[in-house]
Amino acid sequence: MSTTVAIADDHNLLAQALSELIQKYDGYDMLFVAENGRELISYLKRKQIPDILLLDLKMPEMDGFETAKYLQQNHPEVKVIALSMFDKEEQVARMVRLGVRAYLLKGCRPSELRLALDEVSKKGYYYSEFLTNKLIRNLKPGESGNSPAIPQLNERELKFLKLASSDLTYVEIADIMCLAPRTIDGYREVLFQKLNVKSRVGMVLEALRMALIEL
Structure with a gap:
């Protein structure tokens, strides 16, 4: 199609x-x-x-x-x-x-x-x-005077976040983390809520600004 x-x-x-x-x-x-x-x-x-x-x-x-x-x-x-x-x-x-x-x-x-x-x-x-x-x-970390508190992420969430900042698809990320695609969808939704974003690009953007990941 x-x-x-x-x-x-x-x-x-x-x-x-x-x-x-x-x-x-x-x-x-x-x-x-x-x-x-x-x-x-x-x-x-x-x-x-x-x-x-x-x-x-x-x-x-x-x-x-x-x-x-x-x-x-x-x-x-x-x-x-x-x-x-x-x-x-x-x-x-x-x-x-x-x-x-x-x-x-x-x-x-x-x-x-x-x-x-x-x-x-x-x-x-x-x-x-x-x-x-x-x-x-x-969006260099610490430049904004109104930065929200940095959310607490567990080890698996941080790993997912780092992988999501690459060009991997969610299915490929699921394979790397040895998880079902539906579980990866759950990680994504949790991080969307924790970072207060609505898209993958927004998630990576906020993670960069909060210094949770580096590119």
Whole structure:
């Protein structure tokens, strides 16, 4: 079954070029192109819900941050790949907190776009070197004055957390830890609660900030 993709970007020329490029990829079908977050929501309300959304940060009426927040609350099943001309650490970290699965600069090569689509489709996320470096710079332990208390994790939870910060799938992690996939799902949900996050990227982000793991 093909993976459906939608684009939300007010730059019509770029959006159309991306749409045409993605239509050439085997295994992907373009669903629609929206000019902003409000138009995107109108498609979603008509039950046109993509598997992956390429989301521009700077849009009129409803920008990428507002749109990502709406999707996190109302359509968490949509995997969001952020698109931006900007590479500021705080913007990257903010989008990751809002549940995006990857962050691409608009100047990236088509090969990286294809890689990001494949990784997000198969694994649920794409950790590029760019994304990892930006998160580490933005979230160095102890820099925030309002940091919540560091949760107590047992040895098995810490092992799972370290493995989850790699590119392993949850099934592969289950094999390494000699546990059933359902047990691994339990570890994930417990850590989501302890770290107060809703996604794997958010979990790793918080773990880095709290110095629970190192990359």
